[in-house]
Amino acid sequence: AYFNENGFNIDKQTAHxxxxxxxxxxxxxYKAMQKAVKEDNYLCxxxxxxxxxxxxxxxxxxxxxxGYVWVIVAAHLGLAYFFYDDGSRSEEVILKELKGYSGAIQxxxxxxxxxxxxxxxxxxxxxxxxxxxxxxxxxxxGNADADKxxxxxxxxxxxxxxxxxxxxxxxVKDNLRWRQEYASHILRQMKEMLLKIKSQPRKYPPKSQMFxxxxxxxxxxxxxxxxxTGGDYSWDNNLIERINRYISLSRKNSLFFRQxxxxxxxxxxxxxxxxxQAAQDKLxxxxxxxx
Numbered sequence: 001a002y003f004n005e006n007g008f009n010i011d012k013q014t015a016h017x018x019x020x021x022x023x024x025x026x027x028x029x030y031k032a033m034q035k036a037v038k039e040d041n042y043l044c045x046x047x048x049x050x051x052x053x054x055x056x057x058x059x060x061x062x063x064x065x066x067g068y069v070w071v072i073v074a075a076h077l078g079l080a081y082f083f084y085d086d087g088s089r090s091e092e093v094i095l096k097e098l099k100g101y102s103g104a105i106q107x108x109x110x111x112x113x114x115x116x117x118x119x120x121x122x123x124x125x126x127x128x129x130x131x132x133x134x135x136x137x138x139x140x141x142g143n144a145d146a147d148k149x150x151x152x153x154x155x156x157x158x159x160x161x162x163x164x165x166x167x168x169x170x171x172v173k174d175n176l177r178w179r180q181e182y183a184s185h186i187l188r189q190m191k192e193m194l195l196k197i198k199s200q201p202r203k204y205p206p207k208s209q210m211f212x213x214x215x216x217x218x219x220x221x222x223x224x225x226x227x228x229t230g231g232d233y234s235w236d237n238n239l240i241e242r243i244n245r246y247i248s249l250s251r252k253n254s255l256f257f258r259q260x261x262x263x264x265x266x267x268x269x270x271x272x273x274x275x276x277q278a279a280q281d282k283l284x285x286x287x288x289x290x291x
Contacts, residue, residue, distance in 0.1 A: 033079065033081050034081055034083075036074070036077065036079060037072055037073075037074040037077070037079050037080075037081040038072075038074075038098075038101055039074075039077075040074035040075060040076050040077050040079075040103065041076070041102070041103035041104065042074075042075040042076055042103060042104045042106075042230075042232070042233065043072050043073065043074060043075065043098075043101075043103060043104070043105045043106070044072070044073040044075055044105075044106045044107075044234075044237050044239050044240040045070075045071070045072050045073075045094065045098075045105050045106065045107045045113060045240070046070075046071055046107065046108065046237065046240045046241070046243075046244055047068050047069065047070045047071070047089060047094075047110075048068070048069055048071070048244040048247050048248065049066040049067060049068045049069065049087075049089075050066075050067055050069060050247060051064045051065070051066065051067070052064060052065055052066070052067035052087055065087065066087065067084070067086075067087025068084075068087050068088060068089040069082055069083075069084050069247065070082070070083050070084070070085075070093060070094060070097070071083075071240060071243055071244065072097070073239055073240050073243065075106075075232075075234075075239060076232075080243055083097060090112075091111065091112035091115055093112075094112050094113065094116055095112065095115060095116055095119065098116050098124070101120070101123070101124060102120075102123040102124065103123075103124065103125070104124070104125040104126070104127055104226075104230065104233065105117065105124055105125075105126055105127065106126075106127040106128075106129060106233070106234065106237050106240075107126065107127075107128075107129065107237060108128075108129050108132045108237065109128070109129075109132060109216060109219065109220050113126060114126060125226055125229070126222075126223050126226065127223050127226050127227050127233055127234075128220040128221075128222075128223025128224045128226070128227070129220075129236045129237035130153060130156065130224065130227075130235045130236045131235075131236040131237070131238060131241075132220075132236075132237070133153075133216065133217040133220055133224070134149075134150060134153050136209060136210075136212065136213030136216065137149045137150050137153075137213050138150065139209065140209060140210060140213070143210065145193065145196075145197055145210065146210065146213075148193055149190060149193055149194070149217075152186050152189055152190045152193070153190070155186050156182075156183060156186055156187075156235055157235060159178075159179075159182040159183070159186075160179070160235065162178075163175060163178060165231070165232060171231075172230075172231035172232050173231060174231070175231035175232065176229075176230065176231030177231075179227075179228055179231065180228055183228050184228075187224065187225065187228075191218075191221065194214045194217055194218050195218070197210055197211065197214040198211065198214050198215065198218070
């Protein structure tokens with residue numbers, strides 16, 4: 001129906017065949033994109049899911065399942081690279097993808113990303129995402145301790161926004177010096193607050209939301225402090241969250257993908273098209289970070 005509506009007299013089987021051939025032709029482009037992205041020394045990483053149609057007899061009688069899509073964004077180059085391994089969220093997927101990489105990666109607290117850095121022999125610096133650390137505290141607004149953590153986190157952003165790299169001669173080195181100046185005492189206060197929360201089991205039992213939020217943030221502390229070692233590192237991973245937001249919207253609109261794509265290039269092209277459409281709709285953009 002889509003082709004007929006747009007003036008093409010072509011049946012579905014022929015269209016599918018042409019798309020498969022196109023995917024094969026673009027395989028080299030896919031590999032070039034993969035290589036180009038990993039030449040950037042600052043990557044943002046994340047994974048999200050989409051519903052995928054599968055044969056019921058292979059999936060406990062269910063016709064669909066979650067299939068995870070991974071995405072890496074080259075923060076300096078502004079390139080996005082998608083990859084898919086039969087829908088797996090296994091740590092082996094990202095470990096394999098980033099094997100041999102050297103630079104900084106920013107992510108949420110998923111253990112797989114920490115393992116990537118731990119197994120890199122010091123070649124990879126992992127950066128945390130402050131927004132992920134704030135989420136649970138945002139749900140507890142009105143609690144004095146949660147409000148204090150949020151106030152301190154917001155102070156980091158407020159100070160960061162006082163200058164912008166590339167404007168009025170402000171350089172990455174200038175920003176690094178400024179960041180190290182303003183962030184140290186804010187982070188020190190924040191850590192003291194988090195430790196105080198964890199030291200009050202009667203007020204905040206280990207199973208309470210507050211205790212869990214503090215524990216998560218403390219577990220991410222090395223990654224938070226690592227942000228202060230670079231002048232152009234972001235305090236959060238929102239750059240990639242905006243990309244995954246469009247995949248999330250697609251989950252609601254298209255409900256599912258068909259049987260998982262065998263061609264990596266075709267999947268990348270499909271998701272890239274979704275991404276570009278989102279950019280055209282002004283839902284998101286991938287800004288270039290200054291080097």
